[in-house]
Amino acid sequence: MDINDKSGYQHYTPNENRYHNINYKRCGQSGITLPLISLGLWHNFGHADDLLKGQDILRTAFDLGVVHFDLANNYGPPYGAAETNFGRLMNTDFTPYRDELFISSKAGYDMWPGPHGNFGSRKHLISSLDQSLKRMNLDYVDLFYHHRPDPETPLYETMCALDYIVRSGRALYVGISNYPADMASEAIDILDSLGTPCLIHQARYSMFDRWVEDDLLDTLAQKGVGCIAFSPLAQGMLTSKYVDGIPERSRADNPMTYLQRETVEQQLPRIKALNKIALARGQSLSDMAIAWLLKDQRVSSVLVGVSSAEQLRQNVAGLGKTQFSEDELTAIARILA
Numbered sequence: 629m630d631i632n633d634k635s636g637y638q639h640y641t642p643n644e645n646r647y648h649n650i651n652y653k654r655c656g657q658s659g660i661t662l663p664l665i666s667l668g669l670w671h672n673f674g675h676a677d678d679l680l681k682g683q684d685i686l687r688t689a690f691d692l693g694v695v696h697f698d699l700a701n702n703y704g705p706p707y708g709a710a711e712t713n714f715g716r717l718m719n720t721d722f723t724p725y726r727d728e729l730f731i732s733s734k735a736g737y738d739m740w741p742g743p744h745g746n747f748g749s750r751k752h753l754i755s756s757l758d759q760s761l762k763r764m765n766l767d768y769v770d771l772f773y774h775h776r777p778d779p780e781t782p783l784y785e786t787m788c789a790l791d792y793i794v795r796s797g798r799a800l801y802v803g804i805s806n807y808p809a810d811m812a813s814e815a816i817d818i819l820d821s822l823g824t825p826c827l828i829h830q831a832r833y834s835m836f837d838r839w840v841e842d843d844l845l846d847t848l849a850q851k852g853v854g855c856i857a858f859s860p861l862a863q864g865m866l867t868s869k870y871v872d873g874i875p876e877r878s879r880a881d882n883p884m885t886y887l888q889r890e891t892v893e894q895q896l897p898r899i900k901a902l903n904k905i906a907l908a909r910g911q912s913l914s915d916m917a918i919a920w921l922l923k924d925q926r927v928s929s930v931l932v933g934v935s936s937a938e939q940l941r942q943n944v945a946g947l948g949k950t951q952f953s954e955d956e957l958t959a960i961a962r963i964l965a
C-alpha cells in the first residue's frame with residue numbers, strides 16, 4: 629500500500645493511555661521535560677525505505693508517549709528525504725497532535741552545493757531551516773540545533789543566527805550538537821547574553837564512546853543545559869543482534885551506512901562480555917546499555933534509532949531496571965577499558 633493511496637489509509641486513533649508508558653525528565657534547568665527515550669529519524673525514513681513501516685514506528689512512538697522526534701536537514705538518503713517523509717506523516721496522522729510533539733531539526737553538515745550549503749553561517753542556518761519547515765509541513769520546530777562546530781565562522785555569528793531563529797518564530801528552543809566542552813561553554817554563554825538560553829547539547833554517548841565524560845557533562849550540568857545522548861546503542865552494536873554474527877538487513881549488513889562490518893567484528897569480544905552481564909542482570913544488552921546511560925542524572929534523554937516498531941516497544945518496555953551494583957559497574961568498566 630502506498631501512503632498516498634487514500635483508499636488504503638488506516639485512520640490513526642492514538643492510544644488514550646499514551647502518557648502512562650514512559651517517564652519524563654527535566655532538560656537541564658529549562659521548562660521542558662523529555663521522554664527518557666526519544667526517537668531519531670536518521671535511518672529508516674529515506675526515500676528507499678518503506679514509509680508504512682516508518683508510519684508504524686512513529687505511531688508506536690506516539691502511542692508509547694515518545695513525543696520527541698529528532699530530524700536533520702540531511703537525513704535520508706537523499707538529503708531532505710526524512711523530513712519530507714516525516715512531513716507526509718505529519719499530514720496524515722499527527723497534525724491534530726502538533727502541540728503534544730517536540731520536533732527537532734538541525735543544520736551544519738553538507739546539504740546543498742556551493743559556499744552556503746554547509747557549516748554555521750547565518751545564511752546557511754536560516755535558509756536551511758526554512759527549507760526544513762517546508763519539507764516537514766511545519767510552521768515552526770520545537771528545537772533547532774547547530775549540528776556541528778564550524779572551524780571558520782565566528783561562533784558569535786552562529787549563535788546570533790540561533791537567537792534570531794527563535795525570535796523570528798521559526799523555533800521555540802535552540803541547541804548545539806557535537807561541540808567540544810570548551811566551545812560548548814562559550815556558545816552557551818553567548819546565547820545567554822543574547823537572551824536565548826541553550827536548551828540542550830546533542831552528543832554521541834554510549835558505553836563504546838565515552839568522550840562526554842571528560843568535561844562536557846560537567847560543563848552542561850554547571851550551566852543548566854540538558855544532554856541528549858545520540859547513538860546510545862552504538863548503532864546497534866550494544867544489542868544482542870551481533871552476538872552470533874551479522875544478520876541480514878541489519879545496519880552493519882548495509883554498505884550504505886556508517887556502521888562497518890569490521891567495527892562490529894573488532895567490538896565482538898566486548899559485546900559478548902557485556903551481553904553476559906546483561907543476561908545475569910535479567911536484561912537484554914540493549915536495555916542495559918540504555919539504563920547505563922540513564923543512571924547519570926546529567927543525561928536528559930537517550931536518542932535511539934529503530935528499524936521496527938517492535939524494537940522501540942522493547943526499548944521502552946525495558947526501561948525498568950536502571951540500578952547497577954558496584955560489582956556490576958566495575959565489571960562493565962573493566963570490559964570497556
Ligand SMILES: NC(=O)c1ccc[n+]([C@@H]2O[C@H](COP(=O)([O-])OP(=O)(O)OC[C@H]3O[C@@H](n4cnc5c(N)ncnc54)[C@H](OP(=O)(O)O)[C@@H]3O)[C@@H](O)[C@H]2O)c1
Nearest residue numbers: 668669670858859860861862863864878879932933935939
Ligand atoms: N547529532 C548528530 O551528529 C547525530 C549523529 C548520529 C545520530 N544522531 C541522532 O541519533 C539518533 C539515533 O542514532 P542511531 O540510529 O545511531 O542510534 P542507536 O540507537 O545507537 O542505533 C539504532 C540501531 O540499533 C538497533 N536497535 C535499536 N533498538 C533495538 C532493539 N531493541 N533490538 C535490537 N536492535 C535494536 C537498530 O539496528 P538495525 O537497523 O540493525 O535493526 C537501530 O537501527 C539518530 O536517528 C539521530 O536522530 C545524531
